[in-house]
Amino acid sequence: MISFTAVCKRYPGGVEALRDVSFTVADREMVLVTGHSGAGKTTLLKLMAAIERPTSGSVVINGQNVGTLRRRAVPFLRRNFGLVFEDHKLLFDRSAFDNVVLPLNIVGYDSREAARRVRAALDKVGLLHKERAYPITLSGGEQRRLAIARAIVHRPAMLLADDPTGNVDAEHARELGDLFRSFHQVGVTVVIATHDALLAQHLASRAIALRSGEIVPEFPRT
Amino acid sequence: MRTWLTQHARTLAATLARFARSRMASLLNIAVIGIALALPVGGYVILGTLQHLARTHGSTPQLSVFLALDASGDDAASVRDRLKRHASVLKFSFVPRDQALRELKASAGLADVVDSLQHNPLPDAFVVDARDGGAGNLQNMREEFRKWPKVAHVQLDTAWATRLDALLRLGKLVVLLLAAALGIAMVAVTFNTIRLQILTQREEIEVSRLIGATDPFIRRPFLYYGAVLGAFGGLAAWALVWAGAYVLNHSLTEIGQIYGASLNLRRLTPEESTGIVLFSTWLCWLGAWLSVQQHLVAVDPA
Numbered sequence: 001m002i003s004f005t006a007v008c009k010r011y012p013g014g015v016e017a018l019r020d021v022s023f024t025v026a027d028r029e030m031v032l033v034t035g036h037s038g039a040g041k042t043t044l045l046k047l048m049a050a051i052e053r054p055t056s057g058s059v060v061i062n063g064q065n066v067g068t069l070r071r072r073a074v075p076f077l078r079r080n081f082g083l084v085f086e087d088h089k090l091l092f093d094r095s096a097f098d099n100v101v102l103p104l105n106i107v108g109y110d111s112r113e114a115a116r117r118v119r120a121a122l123d124k125v126g127l128l129h130k131e132r133a134y135p136i137t138l139s140g141g142e143q144r145r146l147a148i149a150r151a152i153v154h155r156p157a158m159l160l161a162d163d164p165t166g167n168v169d170a171e172h173a174r175e176l177g178d179l180f181r182s183f184h185q186v187g188v189t190v191v192i193a194t195h196d197a198l199l200a201q202h203l204a205s206r207a208i209a210l211r212s213g214e215i216v217p218e219f220p221r222t
Numbered sequence: 223m224r225t226w227l228t229q230h231a232r233t234l235a236a237t238l239a240r241f242a243r244s245r246m247a248s249l250l251n252i253a254v255i256g257i258a259l260a261l262p263v264g265g266y267v268i269l270g271t272l273q274h275l276a277r278t279h280g281s282t283p284q285l286s287v288f289l290a291l292d293a294s295g296d297d298a299a300s301v302r303d304r305l306k307r308h309a310s311v312l313k314f315s316f317v318p319r320d321q322a323l324r325e326l327k328a329s330a331g332l333a334d335v336v337d338s339l340q341h342n343p344l345p346d347a348f349v350v351d352a353r354d355g356g357a358g359n360l361q362n363m364r365e366e367f368r369k370w371p372k373v374a375h376v377q378l379d380t381a382w383a384t385r386l387d388a389l390l391r392l393g394k395l396v397v398l399l400l401a402a403a404l405g406i407a408m409v410a411v412t413f414n415t416i417r418l419q420i421l422t423q424r425e426e427i428e429v430s431r432l433i434g435a436t437d438p439f440i441r442r443p444f445l446y447y448g449a450v451l452g453a454f455g456g457l458a459a460w461a462l463v464w465a466g467a468y469v470l471n472h473s474l475t476e477i478g479q480i481y482g483a484s485l486n487l488r489r490l491t492p493e494e495s496t497g498i499v500l501f502s503t504w505l506c507w508l509g510a511w512l513s514v515q516q517h518l519v520a521v522d523p524a
Contacts, residue, residue, distance in 0.1 A: 051432065072436070079434035089429045105232075106435045108225035150433075 001027055002048055002158070002191070007057035009043050009213075017043040019213045021057070025191060027157075030184040032200050033193040035210035041193035042086060044210070045160045048191070049081050050074045079107065082151030082188075084161035088143055090135040096122065096146055097131040103154045121153040122146075125179065141172045148179065158189040165196045177202045229442070237446040241454075248451075251415055255455025258408050259502055260462035262401035263490075267463060269393050271488050276386045285360065287348040287367050290374040297372040298346050304370060305348060310363055314350040322347065345374060405505055408455070412448045412509025413516075419444060420517045427518070441514050448510025449503050456502030460495050 002025040009018040018040045025031045033041045046052040047059050050066045059066040064077060090099050100121055104114040122128045125145035127138075135143055144164060151159060161180065165173040177199050184190045184205075194200060200207060209216040241248045287305075289298060298316070305314050322344040327336040350367075352360055364376045420427065427440055467487040478485030490498070 049432070075431075075434045075436040075439075077434075078432065081434075083432060085432070089425075089432065091426055091429060093426075102430065103433045106430060106433065106439060108229050110228065 001025065001060075001062060002189070003058075003060045004044075004047075005058045005060070007047065007054045007059060009040075009047060009052060010055045017213050018047075018054075021210075021213075021215055023208055023215065025189060027189055028184075028187050030181070030190040030203065030205040031192075032203060032205060032207040033191060033210060034195065034200055034207050035216075036195055038212075039210040040213040041195075041210060042162055043213075044208075045083075045162050045191065045193055048158075048160055049083055050077050079103075079154065080157050082154070082156035082159040084144075084147050084151045084159070084164050086162040086166065088135075088147040090143060090147060090150075092135050095132050095134055096127060096138070096149075099135065099146060100150045100153050103150060107154060117153055117155075118149075121149040124152065125149045141168055144168065144176065145179075148176075152183065152188075156188070158191070159183055161190070161192045163194055163196075164192060165194060165199050170198055173199050174202055229439070233442045233446050234450075237443060237450050240443075240447065241450065248454075251411065251451055252454045252458050254411050255408055255451060255502060255506065256458025256462055258404040258411075259455060259459035259498065260466070262397050262404060263459055263463050263498060264466055265393070265397040265400060267467060267487055267490065269390060269397060271486070272386070272393075273390055274488060275485070276390065285350040285352065285363060285367065286377040287350060287373055288375040288377070289346045289348075290372045291343075291345050293346060293372040301348065301370060301373065305350060308363075310353050310359065312351040312353045314348050317347045317349060319344045319346050408452075408502070408505045409509035409512070412451060412506040413513040415451070416444050416448060416510045416513035417517055419447065420513070437518070440518060441511075444514045445507060445510050448513075449507040451510075452503035452506025453499055455506065456499035459502065460490065460498055463490065 004024070005022050007018055007021045008016070010016050021040075021044070033044055035041055043052060047054055047066065048061060050061075050069060054067050057067075061077060062080065064073075066077070069077060091102070097115075097118055100118045101114055104117060109117070119128060119131070122131055125148050127142060127145055127149060130138065130142065130146075135146060138146060148161070148164070151161070159180070164180070165176050168176065173196060180190050180192060181203060192199075192203070287301065289301065302316065305311050319342050323336060323342050326344070327333050350363075352363060360378055364378055367373055367376045430440055467489065471486055474485045474487065
């Protein structure tokens with residue numbers, strides 16, 4: 001479970017990214033975080049994964065308060081998440097396979113089991129035939145899917161995706177949406193930050209709307 | 223535990239692979255470490271050899287007591303009695319002037335010179351071994367013997383050994399200073415090498431951190447690189463010293479034969495060799511550790 005209570009985040013220099021944000025995301029829930037760029041979506045996801053710490057208020061993940069987490073405990077918190085970054089953060093000096101295997105190496109998987117899981121993840125995003133390809137040779141959509149494969153390869157309980165459909169045409173966006181929905185259906189908590197109205201409409205799940213760092217009062221969806 | 227072992231084995235394999243991949247850069251790095259280490263080790267070997275020489279040749283404290291040229295047999299006998307009774311004398315031998323001349327004639331190819339002498343210029347002499355070889359004691363004995371009747375001159379044969387000893391102590395100090403300076407250089411070389419690696423792998427480190435890599439996991443490959451670099455460097459230093467001794471020993475044996483002494487650089491013992499490799503490994507590991515401590519903080523997204 002992810003729970004934000006009166007969270008404020010002020011960056012050095014006085015930029016206030018989030019102001020008094022409170023919400024919870026239940027286990028196995030799929031939630032969209034919507035809003036224009038600069039509304040604080042990315043900051044919200046970074047706070048969940050302890051990439052940033054709240055200035056005030058509390059962020060609690062599975063009963064652990066991120067704000068007071070010791071530095072040494074942070075990696076273990078992050079292993080609960082699959083993270084899909086806005087800029088992919090793929091490593092261009094190694095093949096698709098080696099990109100995806102990274103989280104498993106970090107945890108210390110046996111290499112045969114790791115290879116099996118990497119292939120399963122690549123298959124899931126439809127890139128199994130490209131395991132030897134280098135990210136630079138992949139199209140934008142393929143790179144995005146590769147990043148998703150890396151995020152899910154260690155079977156995290158929670159998947160956080162920051163603008164996964166940016167610069168992707170509507171059809172690809174729909175495919176990606178279906179992909180996330182399939183993770184949700186097998187019991188993964190999914191949080192997607194997006195400003196893509198089509199994706200939001202397609203997924204039709206609960207949305208947390210942000211405007212200038214504050215939550216816009218919820219309106220029921222049908 | 224098994225996971226932990228697997229991780230370490232994997233890191234070691236990856237480190238060796240990295241050495242194999244960037245062969246030229248790695249070889250140069252190893253050469254730098256090896257040469258830096260070979261200099262003090264070589265100095266240490268040379269010093270050890272000299273020390274050995276000093277110990278085997280004439281470091282037994284001896285005094286030569288030369289009688290006056292006009293000393294009679296009775297005078298010699300009285301000196302002999304005094305030496306016999308002296309508490310500080312371990313043993314002594316008498317070298318009559320005739321024997322001294324014969325030895326001189328026989329030894330250094332001076333036969334012609336000796337033959338041309340009209341009378342024997344050499345005095346009777348006693349060669350005295352002292353019970354206590356301390357420099358102060360020898361000096362006291364010398365002063366005392368000098369005052370005896372018909373003793374013309376007392377020579378301290380250990381003077382050169384004492385001087386050599388002092389020189390060796392100085393040499394040891396120089397080697398130590400050299401070792402310290404080059405040790406710091408080794409740490410600096412690894413520090414910089416690792417710094418460059420961290421910079422080139424900045425992205426990988428950042429991404430690994432974001433997906434849950436612990437600090438030890440991120441540090442490990444760099445520390446391994448440092449340690450392996452040190453180990454290879456230590457081996458290179460050992461090989462350099464060995465090769466140097468091998469080459470030098472040929473000419474040294476020749477020189478030794480000319481002077482009638484066995485002159486050979488000593489070999490490093492297995493313990494010393496292991497010590498060198500371990501020390502080098504530790505130093506380079508230290509350099510890597512310092513670098514990692516310094517630079518990984520800079521790549522921390524949190």
